[in-house]
Amino acid sequence: GxxxxxxxxxxxxxxxxxxxxxxxxxNSASDYFxxxxxxxxxxxxFIIDIRSNMDKRQGQRVTVLLNKTVKHLSLQIxxxxxxxxxxxxxxxxxxxxxxxxxxxxxxxxQVIP
Amino acid sequence: DTAVSQTPxxxxxxxxxxxxxxxxxxxxxxxxxxxxxxxxxxxxxxxSYNNKELIINETVPNRFSPKSPDKAHxxxxIxxxxxxxxxxxxxxxxxxxxDTQYFGPGTRLTVL
Numbered sequence: 124g125x126x127x128x129x130x131x132x133x134x135x136x137x138x139x140x141x142x143x144x145x146x147x148x149x150n151s152a153s154d155y156f157x158x159x160x161x162x163x164x165x166x167x168x169f170i171i172d173i174r175s176n177m178d179k180r181q182g183q184r185v186t187v188l189l190n191k192t193v194k195h196l197s198l199q200i201x202x203x204x205x206x207x208x209x210x211x212x213x214x215x216x217x218x219x220x221x222x223x224x225x226x227x228x229x230x231x232x233q234v235i236p
Numbered sequence: 237d238t239a240v241s242q243t244p245x246x247x248x249x250x251x252x253x254x255x256x257x258x259x260x261x262x263x264x265x266x267x268x269x270x271x272x273x274x275x276x277x278x279x280x281x282x283x284s285y286n287n288k289e290l291i292i293n294e295t296v297p298n299r300f301s302p303k304s305p306d307k308a309h310x311x312x313x314i315x316x317x318x319x320x321x322x323x324x325x326x327x328x329x330x331x332x333x334x335d336t337q338y339f340g341p342g343t344r345l346t347v348l
Contacts, residue, residue: 155335166240166326166339167279210277216335224337226279 135233142200144230146213149194153215157224158187158198161210170198170211200232208234239263240340242327248346249317256313257343259327267291268310269337270302271326279326285310286332317347 136142148156154175159167173180173187173196180187186199196213213227240261249255261268269292270282284292288304299315310327327340 157335161277164341166328166342168339169336172335212279224281229277229279231277 132228133231133233135235136203137235138203138205140203142198142203142207142232144198144200144211144213144232146196146198146227147194148196148213148215148227150215150217150225151191151194152217154218155216156187156189156196157214157216158185158196159212159214159226160207161212161229163209167212203232203234205234205236208232240327240329240338242325242340242343244343245341246344246346248348250348251317251319253317254313254315255317255345256311257325257327257345258309258311259340260309261327261329261338261340262308263329263331263338265329265331265338266307267330267332268304268307269328269330270310270312271328271339273324273326273342275323283310283312314345317345319347321345322347 157172158170160170161167171182171185171187173189178189184201188197200207210229210231212229214224216224243258247255267286269284271279272282273279282294282296283302285304287307301313303311322345324342324344326342328337330337
């Protein structure tokens with residue numbers, strides 16, 4: 124079946140460095156993607172989204188890049204801080220009627236002080 | 237000012253028991269969801285309700301029965317609990333026509 128997956132289950136980054144979390148998706152019909160952050164003991168929290176007609180979107184310290192040719196999504200976090208330590212999920216959404224979200228397997232980001 | 241709340245936060249019970257998890261959202265959303273997150277952090281949608289009507293029902297054992305008394309509440313009742321039901325269950329809500337889901341803090345269910 125269709126899937127959304129992440130290449131790296133765990134990523135360790137020095138504080139202050141930039142982080143890049145990758146995600147591969149296989150359903151070319153997906154037209155919307157979201158990155159969620161899940162801190163320990165909490166529910167996933169929306170970080171940033173991107174529509175399939177875009178290839179880049181920037182937020183505060185975060186940038187999402189979408190490469191539809193290779194079905195690849197990435198989340199870049201600038202100047203990573205200890206508070207960025209969490210599990211990050213990419214999710215794909217297929218529009219048309221009610222929203223159904225398919226989550227990737229998650230990447231754990233560990234920030235080394 | 238909690239947006240999506242769940243009770244209880246932790247639930248420990250014996251195999252074969254029946255238990256319920258409650259979810260409430262005060263965001264005025266019309267769509268609510270239940271997700272199951274396993275020990276490897278994989279999130280899988282179970283159910284989705286819009287205005288108290290079931291919209292999405294993934295392949296979930298019929299021991300799981302969602303109930304939506306009104307559009308601000310979506311409760312999850314589980315009959316004859318099994319060891320494999322141990323997981324963290326998340327409730328979420330969104331407004332139809334928008335794409336962002338807001339998640340509750342989760343309920344950690346442990347079946348002994």
